[in-house]
Amino acid sequence: MNPLIHELFQRSRFLTQEANHTLKKFNLFTSQWSVLYCIQRHKEMTLTQIWKYLNVEAPTITRTVNRLAELGWIEICSGKDKREKIVKLSEHALQQYPAIKTAMMEFEDQMVAGLSKEEEVQLFELLKKIR
Amino acid sequence: MNPLIHELFQRSRFLTQEANHTLKKFNLFTSQWSVLYCIQRHKEMTLTQIWKYLNVEAPTITRTVNRLAELGWIEICSGKDKREKIVKLSEHALQQYPAIKTAMMEFEDQMVAGLSKEEEVQLFELLKKIR
DNA sequence: AAGATATACTTAGCTAGCTAAATAAAATCC
DNA sequence: GGATTTTATTTAGCTAGCTAAGTATATCTT
Numbered sequence: 001m002n003p004l005i006h007e008l009f010q011r012s013r014f015l016t017q018e019a020n021h022t023l024k025k026f027n028l029f030t031s032q033w034s035v036l037y038c039i040q041r042h043k044e045m046t047l048t049q050i051w052k053y054l055n056v057e058a059p060t061i062t063r064t065v066n067r068l069a070e071l072g073w074i075e076i077c078s079g080k081d082k083r084e085k086i087v088k089l090s091e092h093a094l095q096q097y098p099a100i101k102t103a104m105m106e107f108e109d110q111m112v113a114g115l116s117k118e119e120e121v122q123l124f125e126l127l128k129k130i131r
Numbered sequence: 132m133n134p135l136i137h138e139l140f141q142r143s144r145f146l147t148q149e150a151n152h153t154l155k156k157f158n159l160f161t162s163q164w165s166v167l168y169c170i171q172r173h174k175e176m177t178l179t180q181i182w183k184y185l186n187v188e189a190p191t192i193t194r195t196v197n198r199l200a201e202l203g204w205i206e207i208c209s210g211k212d213k214r215e216k217i218v219k220l221s222e223h224a225l226q227q228y229p230a231i232k233t234a235m236m237e238f239e240d241q242m243v244a245g246l247s248k249e250e251e252v253q254l255f256e257l258l259k260k261i262r
Numbered sequence: 263a264a265g266a267t268a269t270a271c272t273t274a275g276c277t278a279g280c281t282a283a284a285t286a287a288a289a290t291c292c
Numbered sequence: 293g294g295a296t297t298t299t300a301t302t303t304a305g306c307t308a309g310c311t312a313a314g315t316a317t318a319t320c321t322t
Binding site: 147151160162187188190191195212214215 | 276277278279281286287
Binding site: 144147148178189193194214215216 | 299304
């Protein structure tokens, strides 16, 4: 395998794993956090908005959202359009949110601590050239 | 989420997905190909050698190797040490190998076609700084 | 207004990563 | 040489991505 692509997969696995460790004390997984994060930013979202925003397929979000509801992190209601489901953070999630966000920002800063600000920008631009 | 980390996850998902499409005509998935690839390079390997080489956990390799054996891509034999399993490519795999390798090299070249040789090296070095 | 098409979400089933704990063989230590 | 520890692999069970196909509601077309 192309060493560049191989390295990218390695880094991706490493980061999800480390993020999972960070989130463990909140009883959350990385992808669950991604969903909570984007709901918080938009206050409320439909499932379609979520999966388009995160750039994954719909069934992935159906499953994660249901799990988050089971665990009490989010509430699901239905809007005027009976097909769609509107999702928002629960009271519990709103309370916990700042602490989790802080922990995750620290974690992310730590992960990219080896790069200067210019290198971060450079890496970001180079990644976008893969397609 | 840090936009850099987010972008890295996006690229990683995109690449596995595209690689899966490329491999579809050989009835293989990306991770299965990774295993075949490294077995071919080493002629034969134990499971432990494989998961250490690919930097994943042992159960992941147990499952993928068993699936590859079921599908007739590899043969599993046992060595002097009765704990370990030694794995090598089947006749079928050896025959197909060059065609798959060619297809995958074309695919990989295409994926990084947007980058100059210097940018490839740069990207590789920057990725390694994430830890 | 009825039929056709599009959209939102779900279900089923696959690969693929992980952790924790179990099993069996090998190696090490009195 | 017998008990202990280490090593190789497996099993069970979780998250998380995907595709393909199904259901229900909205919208569009004529």
